[in-house]
Amino acid sequence: MTSVRPGRRGRRPGSPDTRAAILAAARERFAEVGYAGTTIRAVAAAAGVDGALVHHYYGSKDDLFLAALELPVDPREVLAEAVVSGDRDDAGERLVRTFLAVWDDPDNQPALIALVRRVLEPGGEPLLRDGFLPVVLVPIGERLGIDRPELRMPLLASQVLGLITLRYLVVVEPLASMDADALVAAYAPVVQRYLTGPLPG
Amino acid sequence: MTSVRPGRRGRRPGSPDTRAAILAAARERFAEVGYAGTTIRAVAAAAGVDGALVHHYYGSKDDLFLAALELPVDPREVLAEAVVSGDRDDAGERLVRTFLAVWDDPDNQPALIALVRRVLEPGGEPLLRDGFLPVVLVPIGERLGIDRPELRMPLLASQVLGLITLRYLVVVEPLASMDADALVAAYAPVVQRYLTGPLPG
DNA sequence: GTCTATAAATCGATAGAC
């Protein structure tokens, strides 16, 4: 897991990369029990170090959380590229498939789950309301050239968030165990409807 | 709010119904900041009493939470009656409309929001996974006579939970401000699809 | 770079006076 570089001169920066071990442990704790439920002590214990070291490297609990939330992917890039390029009548399928591909990648999951848990925790509302929705999702709708994106994208978000919540956080069967193809078959038509189908009013 | 009965003999039970004031304050705190975020002291302060009184009336924090979760309605009765009686092709619309009617009632909202917040808090998963879904939702699907209810109802739940989350917890516009009719128009076709439409596999 | 020791705040819960 830790790449040792024997030819290195001078003092080693940290031992076998304690810093990264702390961050990984923090991500898993945040994903497992949320921000409020995570204690610095538990993170330190999971990383096999003392609690003071966590503060030493990452400052306050808030700072550690921000560091743990650093996503391996830029959702704007990945989603926009996959969804906007191609036929608009298949955008729903591409969006669901891309979402699942990112979420099913074990490298991404802890940070993503921690992020969604934070959104659903009291006080985390702005992350979705003022962040992901207007900054990532609505612009995608605009670039797709659909009408009323500020209504269509929240409708879409309500379905995608519900799926994410049940599959990855609450772990409801059979949703949690279905493969990506089956989920795409189930959800793509609904997402497509929100993108280009009829609207109320 | 408090019915005074002047002819009553003997010592009055509590003052102007402190017990109910504590419960109402607890409901609002649990709905506002969740179970973990709620402190006995904050409940007591909101009710204008001392913290020890809360323990005196309701025992532990868990007991208080259970008392605060007591729903004014039995979801099984309300949902089953509204959804099962009538044409199966309109069941989606009746389900969405009934859900919204219950949720938009100010008397129900604090307890319902507190309940969903608990579901979305780490450790609350069994409430939905082993409670609401198999006890309330799947039986409704069975009584409707649809095929594969154990797949259809989780699909349906993912959409309804997403709507509930965005409208009442995260408060995302325009979902939060739309009236029930507009929401029914937007979501009933999707819910109906999950009930009686095509499935993957 | 890593740890011990501890400060300072807050929590749930209890005992007991009035």
Added chain:
DNA sequence: GTCTATCGATTTATAGAC
């Protein structure tokens, strides 16, 4: 029935030894 006082357990965070 209501409150004061307080215990004991946890928490984040810091200071400083090694």
